[in-house]
Every structure is written in structure tokens, then in C-alpha cells.
Amino acid sequence: METTITEAFDAIVTKLKDWLSTLIEYLPNFGLALLVLITAFFVAKYVNKYTYKLVSKKVKQESVAQIISRISAVVLVLLGLYVALGILNLSKTLTSLLATAGVAGLAIGLALQNTLSNTVAGIVLSFRKKIQIGNWVETNGFSGEVIDINLKEFVLKEADNNIVIMPNKMILENPLKNYSLTTKMRVSIECGVGYESDLEQVKSLTKQTIAQAFDQVESEDNVEFYYTEFGGSSINYLCRFWIDAESMLEKLRAKTTAIIEIKKAYDKAGINIPFPIRTLQFDNKLALENSEQSKEISEN
Structure with missing residues (x-):
């Protein structure tokens, strides 16, 4: 019994001596690996701030600038970890970690496919x-x-x-x-005038009104005017001109101003803008006579 206890104690002591020898042997490597990790950590913090400043100058979206700077910092830390494990001769462990990370990344990528695609698209759109x-x-x-x-x-x-x-x-x-992307927009006005109108007068008055209403329109020659059709109750036309604008709101405001000024000019000149009229005509006299005869018979 005492012999067994002694052998076990000697085995433990031998194992501890082996571990101590291994620790002393790898202590320089361990210190160097630790130094590499600490250096990678502090360098990653600096790279994170520098990348954020650099990206934020080109990308207005703060969230995108932050994610790019963080990704660069994480990549640097992973690089430091890779070097540290190499110093400790843990290449097999490193291979296992990479394999596990690859499988986990594939599973996460499949689960978050839509989210990741939106994230990548957001980064692309930001640039x-x-x-x-x-x-x-x-x-x-x-x-x-x-x-x-x-x-x-x-x-x-x-x-x-x-x-x-x-x-x-x-x-x-x-x-x-x-x-x-462009500093100009074209405004289109569609309208119609009565058949009794002087078409040459309408054309000249419309172009003159647009040229006076907008400073961007240098002269009447810059206003396009085309008669388009003989409508049911009016002769219709299309009037187009360019303005300095970068949004649809500016275009809508310009169109509103043009309609108001054209209406004022037409009212002053006595030009009619007709509304649709429907005329009902009864030409079947026989049907009317039969209706009157039926009415007389019923009264008798």
C-alpha cells in the first residue's frame, strides 16, 4: 500500500517537473505572444479611430463608418491572435479554431442571409x-x-x-x-383653349407669360409650345420650359406658378379654357309621336 502511494506521488512530482520545464522552456515564447496580443489590441484601437475619421469624410452615415472601423479593428486583433498562436507552436489549435469559425460562419450566414445582404448593400450604397x-x-x-x-x-x-x-x-x-444629379428640370403644362380662340395669339401669349414669370427662362424662344389635338371641347396644347431645380417640390411650385399666371393672362385677354360639355340630341321624331299618342290614349 505504501509502495503504491509512493509511486503515485513520484509520478505527480515528475509530471509537475515536466510541466515546469515546459513552462520555463516556453516562457519566452509565451511572453512574446502576450506582447503581440497587447500590441495588436492597442494598435487596433488606434486603427479603429483613424479608420473612422477617414471613412466619415467620404461616408455621411455614422453607422456605416462605425461598422467599417470596427471590422478593421477586429481583423487586426485576429491577425495578432494568429501570430501569437504561431509563436506558441499551436498550429493545430489554430487550424481547429479556423475550421470551427468557418463552420459557424457558414451557419450564421445562412441564418442571416437577408440581414447580411442588406448590410452589404448599405455599405455599397454609402460609397x-x-x-x-x-x-x-x-x-x-x-x-x-x-x-x-x-x-x-x-x-x-x-x-x-x-x-x-x-x-x-x-x-x-x-x-x-x-x-x-442635374441642376435643371423641365416643367410641362397641358391645357386647352376654345375652338373660337385665335391660336396664334394663344401661343404667343402663353410663351410670353412663361418668360415673364420665371427668371430662369431667358426669352420666349426658350419656351416650347405645341398644339397636340382637337379635343372633345377644346384644342389642346403642350407647353414646356426648363427651370433651375433639384427636387420635385421645386418643380411642382414652378408648375403651380405657371398655371396661375397663364390663367390670369387668359382671363385678361378673354381666352376661354372650356370644360367638357356633353350635348344630348333627340332626332327620332317617330318615337316622340308614338309616346304622345300613347299618353293621349291613356288619358281617354
Whole structure:
């Protein structure tokens, strides 16, 4: 019994001596690995701040700038961990960690496929110079001012002050019309005048009215005027001109001003803008006579 206890004690002491020898042997490597991790941590903090400042100059969305700076910091820390494990000769452990991370990443990617696609789309949209916060755009059947682009959604404010929230991937996968990329917009006015009107006078008066109402229209020659059809109660025309504008609200205001000024000018000149008229004509006299005869018979 005493022999067994002695052998067990000797085995424990031998094992502890082996561990101590291994610890002393790998102590420089352990210290160097720890130094690498600490250095990577502090460098990652500096890189995080520097990347945030650099990205925020090009991207107005704070959330996007933060995620990019954090990703760069995490990558640097992982690189430090990789070097530290290499110093400790733990290549097998490193391989196992990478394999586990790969499997876990695949599972998480499949589970969060839509979320990740919106996140990637948000980062891509943030770096697109042709789509900026404050632009007036039209996409997916909605039109409004871009008020936010984050990692999840694309936010518009319509002309009636309603907020439209769309997933980023819808913006990236569908056509988008950006009115703010150009400094000019064309305003179109469709109207009609009575058949008794002097068409040359109508044309001249309309172009003159538009040229006087807008400073951007240099002369009457810059106003397009075309008669389009003989309508049911009027001769219809199309009038077009360009204004300096970057949003649909400015275009709507200009169209409103043009309609008001044209109406004033027509009223002053006695030009009629007719409304639809329906005339009922009864030509079947036989039907009327039969109706009157039937009425007389019923009275008798």
C-alpha cells in the first residue's frame, strides 16, 4: 500500500517537473505572444479611430463608418491572435479554431442571409457618389428626399412628408432616378383653349407669360409650345420650359406658378379654357309621336 502511494506521488512530482520545464522552456515564447496580443489590441484601437475619421469624410452615415472601423479593428486583433498562436507552436489549435469559425460562419450566414445582404448593400450604397443624403430620388414606385442610408434600410421622405423605409438590397437591385444629379428640370403644362380662340395669339401669349414669370427662362424662344389635338371641347396644347431645380417640390411650385399666371393672362385677354360639355340630341321624331299618342290614349 505504501509502495503504491509512493509511486503515485513520484509520478505527480515528475509530471509537475515536466510541466515546469515546459513552462520555463516556453516562457519566452509565451511572453512574446502576450506582447503581440497587447500590441495588436492597442494598435487596433488606434486603427479603429483613424479608420473612422477617414471613412466619415467620404461616408455621411455614422453607422456605416462605425461598422467599417470596427471590422478593421477586429481583423487586426485576429491577425495578432494568429501570430501569437504561431509563436506558441499551436498550429493545430489554430487550424481547429479556423475550421470551427468557418463552420459557424457558414451557419450564421445562412441564418442571416437577408440581414447580411442588406448590410452589404448599405455599405455599397454609402460609397456611391451618385446617391447622397439630401438627394431627391425615385425608386420602387416611391419618390422623395433621401434622409438616411444605414446598414439595414434606405429611408425616403416624400413630398407629403410621409416616410418610406425600404431594404437596402431593393435599392441596389432596382433602377433609381436621381433628380439631384442635374441642376435643371423641365416643367410641362397641358391645357386647352376654345375652338373660337385665335391660336396664334394663344401661343404667343402663353410663351410670353412663361418668360415673364420665371427668371430662369431667358426669352420666349426658350419656351416650347405645341398644339397636340382637337379635343372633345377644346384644342389642346403642350407647353414646356426648363427651370433651375433639384427636387420635385421645386418643380411642382414652378408648375403651380405657371398655371396661375397663364390663367390670369387668359382671363385678361378673354381666352376661354372650356370644360367638357356633353350635348344630348333627340332626332327620332317617330318615337316622340308614338309616346304622345300613347299618353293621349291613356288619358281617354
